[in-house]
Amino acid sequence: MxxxxxxxxxxxxxxxxxxxxxxxxxxxxxxxxxxxxxxxxxxxxxxxxxxxxxxxxxxxxxxxxxxxxxxxxxxxxxxxxxxxxxxxxxxxxxxxxxxxxxxxxxxxxxxxxxxxxxxxxxxxxxxxxxxxxxxxxxxxxxxxxxxxxxxxxxxxxxxxxxxxxxxxxxxxxxxxxxxxxxxxxxxxxxxxxxxxDGFTENGIEDSNAEFEHPEANHTFYSFDPASRAGEGRWAQGPTLNGKDEIVYVPDAQPLTDDKPLGPAPDPKLFVTYDGQMGKGKPGTAAGATGQGVANVVNKIKGALE
Structure with missing residues (x-):
């Protein structure tokens, strides 16, 4: 009221x-x-x-x-x-x-x-x-x-x-x-x-912190070879949560060989697709329904396992 x-x-x-x-x-x-x-x-x-x-x-x-x-x-x-x-x-x-x-x-x-x-x-x-x-x-x-x-x-x-x-x-x-x-x-x-009052340890939101990537949670990645970001406090010294020393990585490089490509497309919808990624799934209503059923089945299997 x-x-x-x-x-x-x-x-x-x-x-x-x-x-x-x-x-x-x-x-x-x-x-x-x-x-x-x-x-x-x-x-x-x-x-x-x-x-x-x-x-x-x-x-x-x-x-x-x-x-x-x-x-x-x-x-x-x-x-x-x-x-x-x-x-x-x-x-x-x-x-x-x-x-x-x-x-x-x-x-x-x-x-x-x-x-x-x-x-x-x-x-x-x-x-x-x-x-x-x-x-x-x-x-x-x-x-x-x-x-x-x-x-x-x-x-x-x-x-x-x-x-x-x-x-x-x-x-x-x-x-x-x-x-x-x-x-x-x-x-x-x-x-x-x-x-x-003990609701947070240090004012940093860190729920599920135990599952964090152990190196990425205290690393500053710089993506410009001429960057001066490393001069700042954010790139050096102890982290605010007091758990680690900040690591500065100049001219950062990819940490994986995974390229940003989705699955093979439906040739009927992507007419420029040259086939080198394999055969794409048809983008039809029946195909979408089938994929949805498969997803549900996989979830059930995962839960039972």
Whole structure:
């Protein structure tokens, strides 16, 4: 259950309408790293969290705050769009305000679709989609994704902050910048807490580590003979998990003689196939069905063995 308080977390009061700025700020609402993304990402992580207590509560607290940040931004956009498109283009094409708005950079849909409201889209008009969010069920992996999301969100907010002289807009964005600064720290401190509580040994996601290739988990491969990557810390010294010393391999070569070729193709579908890989299986519905049955049989055999 969610409860709604009829006040914004922080004020969203622009000094004057600015439809062009509203179009830019759409990125902060519905962009890949906008507030809608972090809101949905944290909500999904919180709902999926199977560690009751402080971890789940912390995720849900930040997720709920992000709902409020979306509300702040949509309120700000509605106020920036007040009177648009007329006031947005007083100096240009006064007799044709819609044309003037487009010439000046206003988002057409703010006037046509929402009647002066925000959209769940980015600044280019691309609809927000759930593919932007990360919710793996693994707290360590998710917390690292959250740090990156907050960093990118803050960077975009900072850039928009430099695009306006409106004191009211800047005031709200200063609050948002501060929250993104702290939220980055919350997720990093969450990783420290996971280590302290024994959920992870060193903050590196290493599930099934016992099955890793024993050399590849501490080797830096360089694929350019002139590369200077070996000068960096990532190519020398102890690994972060403290288990090995990093090995640097300059001008790396293939570790196998396996070439990237698929199975022999169906000559009926690949007319340029010269036959040197052998006879390909016919790409017919009957052939696909037969292969599917064979796969099932092989799985059953494997399970019995």
């Amino acid at each position: 969610f409860k709604h308080v009829d006040y914004l977390q922080f004020q969203a009061k622009p000094e004057k309408p600015d439809a062009v700025l509203a179009a830019k700020m759409q990125e902060l609402v519905g962009g890949q790293f906008g507030e809608m993304t972090v809101m949905m990402q944290y909500l999904w992580q919180g709902w999926s969290c199977r560690v009751p207590g402080k971890y789940k509560d912390m995720i849900m607290d930040i997720a709920t705050e992000e709902i409020g940040h979306v509300e702040m931004l949509t309120t700000m956009l509605a106020r920036l769009l007040e009177g648009a498109p007329n006031e947005a283009q007083e100096k240009a094409a006064a007799a044709n305000p819609m044309l003037g708005a487009v010439m000046g950079g206003m988002n057409f849909q703010h006037a046509i679709v929402t009647g002066g409201g925000a959209l769940p889209r980015d600044a280019a008009g691309v609809p927000w989609n759930a593919g932007y969010i990360v919710a793996s069920g693994n707290l360590l992996s998710d917390f690292r994704s959250n740090v990156a999301a907050e960093a990118q969100s803050r960077l975009m907010t900072s850039r928009v902050y430099n695009m306006t002289d409106d004191r009211g807009v800047k005031d709200m964005l200063q609050f948002n910048l501060a929250r993104d600064t702290y939220h980055q720290q919350q997720w990093l401190l969450g990783i420290e807490q996971l280590i302290q």
